[in-house]
Amino acid sequence: MGALIAAAILFGAFFILLFSGVPIAVSLGVASLATALMFLPVDDATYIVGQQMNVGIESFSLLAVPLFVFAGNIMNTGGIARRLVDLALVAVGRVPGALAHTNVLANTLFGSLSGSAVASAAAVGSTLHDRQKEAGYDPAFGAAVNVASAPTGLLIPPTTAAIVYSSVAGSVSVSALFVAGYVPGILMGLVIMAIAYVFTRRQGYPKLGRVGVAEAARVFLRAVPGLLLIVVVVGGIVFGVFTATEGAGIAVLYTLALALAYRSMPWRAFKEVVTRTVVATGIVMFLIAASAGMSWVMAYTGIPGAITDTLLSVADSKAVILLLMLVVLLVVGTFMDITPAILIFTPILLPISAELGMDPVHFGMVLVLAMCIGTMTPPVGSVLFVGSGVSGVSIERIVPKLLPYFAGLILVLLAVTFVPALSLGLPGMLGLLE
Structure with missing residues (x-):
């Protein structure tokens, strides 16, 4: 009974504050302290919650988060996106609706x-928007x-979502999580391309002109330095x-060297990159600290165990429980960004997945994939708002066009959930699973 009361206070206070417009990190901290005071x-209560918030960010592995954010901001400013778009154009230029497939491949x-x-x-959408418009594509x-x-x-990989999940889930290998993401991520991209192919054939969107061997080689060589980042960073971590x-530190040095070599990032742009990185890092670290306090309160009051027992008592079927978890994650994703969602719901749902015999690496992929779908759904889908902004198309016009992709990605989510080999096959082959 005490755990249920604690859960009602904790989540009640959190959602009341959240829907009142209070920032997520502040809502987490206040709700955690209010529950501890009971x-x-x-x-x-004040000492322990504050101490746990401090402990939550005292992790060497979390230093990778601001470094990868910094590297990503450098790439977004340093001309790497343009080279990747050109490579994608060459790779899928002969497919009907080539610009749509280029968008998918370049985003991947x-x-x-x-x-x-x-x-x-933002980077890929703004680069391709005018070309799609000139080719007669429906902007929506x-x-x-x-x-x-x-x-x-x-x-x-490399992805900060896996690092954040690893920091909350405990002894889950970042290397295993990185490798586990390849098949679900590629499958996600292929399904989107298949759906886009159906619509582009129906609308008669054109192929691109044939590219000569010399031009294709030139485009590929221009993109190779950026692609090598994956080989160097991910290969070094995995092995x-x-x-x-x-x-992550090597990624920063590598991307900075590329930006300098391309002469595409003047001093003013570099200062803006540093500022964006500091702001983003502050937000993420505050979220992690606040979620650490919340995790301690939940553990102290026995909330995860109570939720696990309740859910397992509601349904005997593993499949039904997994479906209920997916529904919860998809609903959460509609109003919460991926980082806070991982921080809040990993301590709650990971014990349930463990009771079902689910590998924590597998659960991590399910969680991240479900949150990926959430980033494109209203009312709080960050990617949806950015995509609308760079295209100049209203959200009301974009969402109907997104419905087939939602359906396809939910099928991918179900496949990844119920076929563990899609996530665990590669890390298992490389001996990365415990």
């Missing part, structure tokens, strides 16, 4: 490098393709050459 003296490449769906939607269709494909990079944090 079970502990004032001095103990750039998103995996930058680790940001928002940056990918082009914006929908951009919005649907931008989150694919959140699954394909134990360096840690995720060290790999």
Whole structure:
């Protein structure tokens, strides 16, 4: 009974504050302190919650988050996106509706490098919007393709979502999470391309002109330095050459060297990149600290165990429980960004997945994929708003065009959930699973 009362106070206070317009991190901290005060003296509650918030960000592995954010911001400003778009144009230029497929492929490449769906939607969408318009594409269709494909990079490493999940989930290997994201991320991109192909054939959108061998080689060579970042950073982390944090530092140095070599980032732009990184890092770290306080309150009051027992008592079927979890995650994703959602719901749902015999790496992929879908759904879909902004198309016009992609991505989510090999096959082959 005490755990249920604590849960009612904690989540009641959190959602009341959240829907009142209070920032998520502040809502988490206030709700956690209010719940702790119901079970502990004032001095103990304030000291312990504050201490846990501090402990929550005292992690060497979390240093990778601001470094990867910094590297992503450098790439977004340093001319790498343009080279990746050109490479994607060459790769899929002979397919009907080539510009739509280019959008998907470029978002997958750039998103995996930058680790940001928002940056990918902005960089790739703004680069291709005018070309799609000139080719006669429906602007709402082009914006929908951009919005649907931008989150694919959140699954394909290097990705900060995996690092944040690893920090909350405990002893879950970042290397295993990185490798586990490849198949779900690629599958996500292929499904989006298949749906786009159906619509582009129906509308008769054109192919691009044939590109000569010499031109294709030139475009590929221009993109190789950016693509090598994946090989260097992810390969080094997966094969134990360096840690995720060290790999993030190498990513910063590498992308900065590319930006200087391309002469595409003047001093003023560099200062803006640093400012954006500091602001984004402050927000993420405050969220992590506040969620650490919330996690301690939940553990102290027994909330995760009570929720696990309640859910397991409601349904005996593993499939039904998994479906209920997916519904919860998809609903949460409609009004919460991916980082706070991972921080809040991992401590709640991870014990349930463990009771069902689900590997934590597998659960991490399910969680991140569900949140990827959430980034493109109203009312709080960050990628949806960015895609609307760069295309100049209203959200009301984009959302109907997104519905087929929602359906396809939910099928991908179901496949990843109920076929563990899609997530665990590659890390298992490389001996990364415990």
